[in-house]
Amino acid sequence: AQKITQTQPGMFVQEKEAVTLDCTYDTSDPSYGLFWYKQPSSGEMIFLIYQGSYDQQNATEGRYSLNFQKARKSANLVISASQLGDSAMYFCAMRETYNQGGKLIFGQGTELSVKP
Amino acid sequence: NAGVTQTPKFQVLKTGQSMTLQCAQDMNHNSMYWYRQDPGMGLRLIYYSASEGTTDKGEVPNGYNVSRLNKREFSLRLESAAPSQTSVYFCASSEKTGLAGGLYNEQFFGPGTRLTVL
Numbered sequence: 001a002q003k004i005t006q007t008q009p010g011m012f013v014q015e016k017e018a019v020t021l022d023c024t025y026d027t028s029d030p031s032y033g034l035f036w037y038k039q040p041s042s043g044e045m046i047f048l049i050y051q052g053s054y055d056q057q058n059a060t061e062g063r064y065s066l067n068f069q070k071a072r073k074s075a076n077l078v079i080s081a082s083q084l085g086d087s088a089m090y091f092c093a094m095r096e097t098y099n100q101g102g103k104l105i106f107g108q109g110t111e112l113s114v115k116p
Numbered sequence: 117n118a119g120v121t122q123t124p125k126f127q128v129l130k131t132g133q134s135m136t137l138q139c140a141q142d143m144n145h146n147s148m149y150w151y152r153q154d155p156g157m158g159l160r161l162i163y164y165s166a167s168e169g170t171t172d173k174g175e176v177p178n179g180y181n182v183s184r185l186n187k188r189e190f191s192l193r194l195e196s197a198a199p200s201q202t203s204v205y206f207c208a209s210s211e212k213t214g215l216a217g218g219l220y221n222e223q224f225f226g227p228g229t230r231l232t233v234l
Contacts, residue, residue, distance in 0.1 A: 045225035
């Protein structure tokens, strides 16, 4: 079974508008962490934001925020005021505590295109 | 601070050839990882090393071997390359995580190696 699901293979957004990228996850571990990474066309993986399962507030980092709905097992990334440089692949990932190695489980990714 | 470095950046192999992908980090991280990225598949874990001296299989270990040479270096070896191993390979590192450490330890990624097996 998929542990991380990103149902939007591709998204378009107009420059300066906000966009939400969906991520749902599946785990029986009560303690876990959720990450979002950005991969521009140049190929590098850039860490954006983190949310812990016990965090009371939704995480925010600049124009990025995470809409964390624990009961629904969703951790959607919200990008406000989109910029052309936001065009990239975006990956949601999860780390579970039983996993001593700290490995991440990734979703399939969403390709975001920002239109001028 | 170079972060995570990988060599080579590009490689073309013939079926049956062997090669080793090198990875090094200068952040004194305990844990290191090898992922492969295929179109539409996200990143999948091949092998990881939670700490120096240990290695474990990930989701797709078949056809690969790894060596954690020291705390800095973690290499990935393809003994007999197959076309199905054509992919982009990423090495990553992080501080120790899990029950003994924090959940929040972002993984830092290298620039990737683009491997084609003909």
